[in-house]
Amino acid sequence: MDDYHKSFTLDLNLGLGLGSYVQNNVNKSLASSKNELTIGLNHDNKANELSLKRVHEEQEAHTIEEEIAIDTTNDNNGCTKKLRLTKEQSTMLEDAFKLHNTINTAQKRALAEKLNLKQRQVEVWFQNRRARTKLKQTEVNYMFLKKCHDKLSEENLILKKELEELRALKVGPSNITQASKWTICSSCKKIWKPNEGHNNEDDDDDVVRKSSYSTIEID
DNA sequence: TGTGCTTCTACCGTTACTTCA
């Protein structure tokens, strides 16, 4: 385990505490306005005291996060600009993803701190990474199924040809009728002919087995 | 014990930006 993984694991163990309070969605204007609305309606509610505490902590967290990630979010006009993660950041995120493709609050906090990113950025990265993995897996599955389909189509074609060849042969109708009466044992998968019986010497309960024979009609 | 509310998180679809051929 390299230094990063050691410290990452350590962070996972020690990173509890405030983490559960900090709402990590920085741009959730909807969510925060919802909190503020609740507080405004019911000041004596204990749950809303908690919400108020969260709002304060959230604001603090935002300030800290914004300081940390100040060089990753804005351009000259104050508009948010999409940022390319550095190679080091991507590598560390990839390493974390290899260990676990989901991330809890403590891990997120630790990783964000380590990478000088917002927790929201780490969260979003994991979401997108999972989406990419899923998409890739879907593509792999599609290719696999396509190959299966192609192979089966090919086999089907060969079988059809064989059938045509057999039909082309001058086989008497009586023989065809006989063949169409052949049956296959569902237990041992052996084909047997009418009036021949199913002579399985290993069978102790032949009577029971015979009851499960199914007749395969050959067209 | 059931219910309603809040919070958190995963997921999805989409948008917008960046990079590259």
Add this chain to the structure above:
DNA sequence: AATGAAGTAACGGTAGAAGCA
């Protein structure tokens, strides 16, 4: 230099789970 495609960071909405009163 312009452009279209591919990659991806970020967003908003939704649903489900968990905790609490």
